Amino acid sequence: MSVPWPARRSITSIQLLTQLGLDLGLSLDSCLHDTGLSPVQLASLNGEVEAQRELQLIANLIEALPDVDDLGLQAGRRYHLTTYGAWGYAILSSATVRQAADLGLRYHGLTYAFTRISLSLDDAIASLHFDDSALPPALHDFIVQRDMLGALVVVRELLGSALPLLALELRQPAPADVSPFAAFGQVPRFGAPGNRMGFAADLLDNPLPRANPHLVSACEQQCQALLARHQWHQGLAGRVRQLLLQSPGQIADMEQVSGRLHLSSRTLRRRLTEEGTSFRALQDEVRQALAEELLAAGGLSLEEIAERLGYGELSNFIHAFKRWKGITPGRYQRGS
Known part of the structure; x- marks a missing residue:
């Protein structure tokens, strides 16, 4: 229940x-x-x-x-x-x-x-x-x-x-x-x-x-805003987000997360689908949330932020951020 x-x-x-x-x-x-x-x-x-x-x-x-x-x-x-x-x-x-x-x-x-x-x-x-x-x-x-x-x-x-x-x-x-x-x-x-x-x-x-x-x-x-933040932690999706947040520099893959949850990758994929989401979508959400937080805090270069979020190339991070927010991370940081 x-x-x-x-x-x-x-x-x-x-x-x-x-x-x-x-x-x-x-x-x-x-x-x-x-x-x-x-x-x-x-x-x-x-x-x-x-x-x-x-x-x-x-x-x-x-x-x-x-x-x-x-x-x-x-x-x-x-x-x-x-x-x-x-x-x-x-x-x-x-x-x-x-x-x-x-x-x-x-x-x-x-x-x-x-x-x-x-x-x-x-x-x-x-x-x-x-x-x-x-x-x-x-x-x-x-x-x-x-x-x-x-x-x-x-x-x-x-x-x-x-x-x-x-x-x-x-x-x-x-x-x-x-x-x-x-x-x-x-x-x-x-x-x-x-x-x-x-x-x-x-x-x-x-x-x-x-x-x-x-x-x-x-x-x-x-x-x-508060309710959305609370609901972010609910269900299996919430547990996956929490595990992803615990090691942002590595951005765990599905096998690592499913192992920590004592589930098979197939079961994890199915249960996330039942909750209306996917592992890739949750990875994306966590990366976006961390990116916005790190950019607003300052003190790190874009290259360092990209590395912390698990992007091998800065260009990949910039492309992803533009997809999320419609602007480059540099412009977002200047406006924070």
């Missing part, structure tokens, strides 16, 4: 969850156990991490705090609109709730949710659904609680007031103490077929107080 989240995400969510653990008495080492993250990496303001590291951190919190029944709810309260970067500002600047919902769901991959969120309309009721089918079972309740309450926090800050819910349903069984769930504004119906928050559909047409069409446009462009 494919997962509904990008392979990489902002480190902000890990920072929020680590602080939750610290506030509840855990040590930093306990929080970061088996995540592969160091305190220095954790402090990065603009870092990105593999989603799997966050899942490991969540598992650490659950294991270390087994008596905290509302752990997911405590986490959800911390996800304010301003923690989402360009995605948050895009929906905050939307003209209506409907536009905010459309933008939010279109760029859902930029949120910190591990559930797959969708919107449905049924007569006078609009519902946000939180599909948990891809979640690791041991993390299910925490993630659903966090994602749903986190979404409600965002909507509350977007509207400037609490969202009146007409329905609140969770798949998890009812806990012994339901009082912490009052954070939603009402106690959920537990043991439901799905996870859902329902509200009056006419709310979607309400204008928002901070509407700014120019800012929405600018933020959406940022969202597009």
Whole structure:
């Protein structure tokens, strides 16, 4: 089953969850156990991490705090609109709730949710659904609680007031103490077929107080770029790109990459075709990305850059770059 989240995400969510653990008495080492993250990496303001590291951190919190029944709810309260970067500002600047919902769901991959969120309309009721089918079972309740309450926090800050819910349903069984769930504004119906928050559909047409069409446009462009960058690391193609990036001076061939992936060249070729790409296309993407980065950084001659990218002749590099960008690498560098 494919997962509904990008392979990489902002480190902000890990920072929020680590602080939750610290506030509840855990040590930093306990929080970061088996995540592969160091305190220095954790402090990065603009870092990105593999989603799997966050899942490991969540598992650490659950294991270390087994008596905290509302752990997911405590986490959800911390996800304010301003923690989402360009995605948050895009929906905050939307003209209506409907536009905010459309933008939010279109760029859902930029949120910190591990559930797959969708919107449905049924007569006078609009519902946000939180599909948990891809979640690791041991993390299910925490993630659903966090994602749903986190979404409600965002909507509350977007509207400037609490969202009146007409329905609140969770798949998890009812806990012994339901009082912490009052954070939603009402106690959920537990043991439901799905996870859902329902509200009056006419709310979607309400204008928002901070509407700014120019800012929405600018933020959406940022969202597009961020999502493309995150998706660059997804699937088998993402793993191939990462391997190619690890040795740019050599630009590994298909046999080398397939060997590192423990696949035959034929299987690698077939699976990349299923993802709509090819090994040669991925080599080209990586070379282009590295070329643009090296040209913008300066300090290397065109000959040195060509050599690093695995081109035997400078002319071959120039020809490839003109095919990518429509201009020579020298002209691109002067304009950077």
